[in-house]
Amino acid sequence: MNIGKASKLSELTVKTVRYYANIDLVKPNQSSLTGYREYSEEDVLKLKFIGKARKFNFSINECRELLSLYENQNRPSKEVKKITLEKVSEIDKKLNELKNLRDELNYLANNCNGDDRPNCPILEAFSKK
Template identity: 55%
Template sequence: MKVGEAALQAGLPVKTVRYYADIGLVEPLARSDAGYRIYSAAEVSKLAFIRRARAFDFSINDCRELLGLYQDEERSSRDVKAMALKRLEQIDEKLSELNALRAELARVAKECHGDSRPDCPILNSFSGNSSLNRS
């Protein structure tokens, strides 16, 4: 199948499928006489695998490694679990950062009167002057 159909079946934009081919992540099975990239069901499965891994925000290099582990029938699940746990730790760190940002934004939004006065705790917070003009 051509790249458009492969992209559709994998749930990816055509541009992404071409990019993955260009960087050697998932290469087409072949090229047609006209130069079109031809994908088989196996490549589409790899593309869908990568789409799901990227949904968990695994990097391209991580996806390359995960795909290698997926294809290696001699693999140890220990390696896969280690990658998943590392990513989980990164997600937890990001959640902590986002929760802190949320709390700060909620605090300054509550402090802002939202009226016609020019002083604004939200803007002051963004500029690093959160102690100024607190009302």
């Protein structure tokens, strides 16, 4: 199938699919006649796989790693588990940072009159030495 169909089936944009081909992430056959990329069912599965992994905050390089494990029928599952748990603790860290940020900002907003006067504790907090 052509890239348009692969794009629809994988729910990725054509641009993204083409990008993945350019960086050798999912490389379809390319017709020597027309130059069109020819995607197989297998390719579409890989694209979907990557789409999910990306939604799970895996970087392209991590996707590449997971994909090679996915393609290797003999991979030990502990490798995949290890990568996944690392990702979980990474997300935990980011969650904590964001929570703190959120609470501080919210505190500042709650202490701001929010009226037409210039006095503003938010800006004051930002300009603290």
